[in-house]
Amino acid sequence: MDSSEKETILFVDDEESILSVSSEYFQRKGYQTRTARTGDEALRILSDERVDCCFTDINMPKMNGLELAEKIKNLDNTMPVIVMTGYPSLENTIQTIKNGVVDFLIKPVNLKQMELSVQRVMQQRNMFVENILLKKEVEGKQRLENLNQELMVKVKELNILNKIMSQFTAIGSSNDVFKRAVDLALTIAHADRTGLYVINEALQEPVQVSSSALSSGLCTRPGSAKVCQVPPIPFGGNSPPVNSTLIMEVVSDQIPLLIAQNKANNGLPAEIKSAMIVPLKIRNKVFGVITAMVTQGAKRFSEKDLYYLSFLAQSAAQAIENLALYENIYENLFATLYAFVKAVEARDLYTQQHSSRVTGLSIVIGKQLGCTKEELDILYFAGHLHDIGKIGIRDDILLKPGKLTEEEFEKIKAHPVIGANILEQLGLWERERQIIRCHHERFDGTGYPDGIRQEDIPFLARILSVADVYDAMASDRAYRKKMADEVILKIINEGNGSQFDPAVVAAFNQAYTDGKITRYMQTGEIN
Ligand SMILES: [Fe+2]
Numbered sequence: 424m425d426s427s428e429k430e431t432i433l434f435v436d437d438e439e440s441i442l443s444v445s446s447e448y449f450q451r452k453g454y455q456t457r458t459a460r461t462g463d464e465a466l467r468i469l470s471d472e473r474v475d476c477c478f479t480d481i482n483m484p485k486m487n488g489l490e491l492a493e494k495i496k497n498l499d500n501t502m503p504v505i506v507m508t509g510y511p512s513l514e515n516t517i518q519t520i521k522n523g524v525v526d527f528l529i530k531p532v533n534l535k536q537m538e539l540s541v542q543r544v545m546q547q548r549n550m551f552v553e554n555i556l557l558k559k560e561v562e563g564k565q566r567l568e569n570l571n572q573e574l575m576v577k578v579k580e581l582n583i584l585n586k587i588m589s590q591f592t593a594i595g596s597s598n599d600v601f602k603r604a605v606d607l608a609l610t611i612a613h614a615d616r617t618g619l620y621v622i623n624e625a626l627q628e629p630v631q632v633s634s635s636a637l638s639s640g641l642c643t644r645p646g647s648a649k650v651c652q653v654p655p656i657p658f659g660g661n662s663p664p665v666n667s668t669l670i671m672e673v674v675s676d677q678i679p680l681l682i683a684q685n686k687a688n689n690g691l692p693a694e695i696k697s698a699m700i701v702p703l704k705i706r707n708k709v710f711g712v713i714t715a716m717v718t719q720g721a722k723r724f725s726e727k728d729l730y731y732l733s734f735l736a737q738s739a740a741q742a743i744e745n746l747a748l749y750e751n752i753y754e755n756l757f758a759t760l761y762a763f764v765k766a767v768e769a770r771d772l773y774t775q776q777h778s779s780r781v782t783g784l785s786i787v788i789g790k791q792l793g794c795t796k797e798e799l800d801i802l803y804f805a806g807h808l809h810d811i812g813k814i815g816i817r818d819d820i821l822l823k824p825g826k827l828t829e830e831e832f833e834k835i836k837a838h839p840v841i842g843a844n845i846l847e848q849l850g851l852w853e854r855e856r857q858i859i860r861c862h863h864e865r866f867d868g869t870g871y872p873d874g875i876r877q878e879d880i881p882f883l884a885r886i887l888s889v890a891d892v893y894d895a896m897a898s899d900r901a902y903r904k905k906m907a908d909e910v911i912l913k914i915i916n917e918g919n920g921s922q923f924d925p926a927v928v929a930a931f932n933q934a935y936t937d938g939k940i941t942r943y944m945q946t947g948e949i950n
Contacts, residue, residue: 429453429454429455430454430455430475430476430545431454431455431456431457431472431473431474431475431476432449432454432455432456432457432474432475432476432477432478432541433456433457433458433459433465433468433469433474433476433477433478434446434456434457434458434459434477434478434479435458435459435460435461435462435464435465435477435478435479435480435483435488435491436458436460436478436479436480436483436507437460437461437480437483437484438480439460441480442458442460443458444534445478445534445537446458448534448537448538449537449538449541452538454541457472457474461483461484461485461486462479462483462485462486462487462488462490462491462494463485463486465477465479465491466491466494466495466498469495469498469499469502470498474502475502475503475545476502476503476504476505476541476544476545477495477502477503477504477505478505478506478507478537479491479492479504479505479506479507480506480507480508481506481507481508482508488506488507488508489506491504492504492506503526503544503545503547505526505527505528505537505540505541505544506526506527506528507528507529507530507532508527508528508529508530526540526543526544528540596746597743597746597747598632598633600739600742600743600746601619601632601633601739602633602635603739604619604633604713604735604736604739605617605618605619605633605634605635605713606635607735608635608713608715608732608735609635609636609637609715611728611731611732611735612699612715612724612728612731612732613722613728614637614699614715614716614717614724615636615637615716615717615718615719615720616634616635616636616637616715616716616718617634617635617636617713617714617715617716618631618633618634618635618665618713618714619631619632619633619634619703619711619712619713619714620632620670620711620712620713620714621710621711622671622674622709622710622711622712627671628667628671629667629670629671629674629711629712632711665691665692665695665698665700665714665716666690666691666692668690669690669691669700670700670712670714673700673701673702673709673712674702674709674712677702677704677707677709678702679699679700679701679702679729679732679733679736680698680699680700680701681699681724681726681728681729682697682698682699682724683697683723683724683725684696684697684723685697685698694718695716695717695718696716696717696718696719696720696722696723697716697717697722697723697724698714698715698716698717698724699714699715699716699724699728699729699732700712700713700714701713701714701729701732701733701735701736702736703736703739703740703743704736704737704740705740705743705744705747706744710740712736713732713735713736713739715728715732757804760808760811760845761807761808763811763814764778764807764808764810764811766814767810767811767813767814767821770818770821770822771821771822774898777810777894777895777898778806778807778808778809778810779806779807780894780898780944781806781809781887781890781891781894782802782803782806782807782890783806783943783947783949784889784890784893784894784940784943784944785802785806785883785886785887785890786799786802786803786806786949787934787939787940787943787949787950788886788889788890788927788930788931788934789802789883789886790949790950791930791931791933791934791939792886792926792927792930794883794886798883801854801855801858801883802858802883802886802887804852804855805854805855805858805859805862805883805884805887806887806890808842808846808855808859809839809842809858809859809862809887809891810838810842811841811842811845811859812837812838812839812840812841812842812843812844812845812859813838813841813842814841814845815837815838815841816834816835816837816838817834820834820835821835836863836871836872837872839859839860839861839862839863839871839872840860840872842859842860843856843857843859843860846859854881854883857881857884858881858883858884858887860872860873860884861873861875861880861881861884862884862887862888862891863888864876864880864884864888865888865921865922865923866880866885866920866921866922866923866924866925867920867921867922869921870922877924880924882924885923885924885927886927888922888923888927889915889923889924889927889928889931892914892915892918892922892923893911893915893931893940896910896911896914897911897944908941912932912935915928915931916928916932937950
């Protein structure tokens, strides 16, 4: 290979040994390498030479790796930057997203790991380029192109967040963060009782969402020597753990409160000897507090305890912000994907709302079959997105009123696979992806794309298939009026055991007899 065709990697680290070892390894693997000991040196190289990928340490004197990543992003936002650090922290990982870093490795990093990371980010960049080529095919459809671009950004964003979140695997929900915070507060502050309150904005009062207390013999839990969960104590009761007025004062002042000794008129119930109330803030907005108190013994809280509790509150708030960010992106991503589907539907006047109706019908049939809440959620997602793969099909085929040629039909038949591939890039929603792929499979194995049969077809896909066919026949099309219900029912029952799963057909018939299908089609109401 000509040296000018080799991919060039830039390594930035203030440790000479890391530079030489990495450089030598990657040269052996067929890459060109450049090295820099400081951020400034790296930027000089980047402005003079072609570089395809950059590895940087975070902790470096003068300009740190994250500042460098940000500068690189401003210089060339397609350049993949991989950061490495020996001290991963939540602050750093959040900062990395903002600075456009595409991968994050924790030291000690072995060379093989670095190589895999390079391959991964290069592949992602190539996918991005391929996507641009694909977009050319739908020229003139500016709206679709914009959506597509937005989708790719979200895919990338979500991939990074997913990676980061996997490092905080134990924290799966805000409740986990709350629970972890109160347990930890109990230990670090040597308190008898801790609580976490979220402010109800409408009522302007605190609501306890988690608490922890030292065992007083009333509560025992195997494997836990001291700590046990206590039920929330409502305010206004006989012995509130702390005064809600005090909590609201801390919320409005935004300053942690330390009551070292309980004296008359300081607002604490008599049984509390010492207390701390610390605000929980996200971007300068207080959304709750953590409280700690001593109810027995000689211990009294100190400034140091207040410092520790404040630090803990800050970390908990950051973890919650991180979760909120993640959940928000997750929701946004679904909205973006569904906007794609609506864009496809908008191309054909007759298919508008098709996906939304198929979703509703699937849920009616799913409920008839006793599906769980989780299965109904999957149907909701897969139903809305089942035809997303049609985004890649040209208008003259998709909207053709007459009979399709064999070749045209082959193109249409690709849509379940294209749809499944779009979700695959996200590495998420595996069950939904399978359903989208299989919604045109037939029970007897003569469907597409895989020709699988019976139980090999995911159960929820077998439900979606009946709903899809029913809605297609029950709606007007460019080339025909909607069909009468008796005819549709006859066709669906003729497909019992060949096209459709008999169990699903039976549930569909029952739902139809009970009037649930007609009611849904007329009012959108799901029983
Ligand atoms: Fe379809």
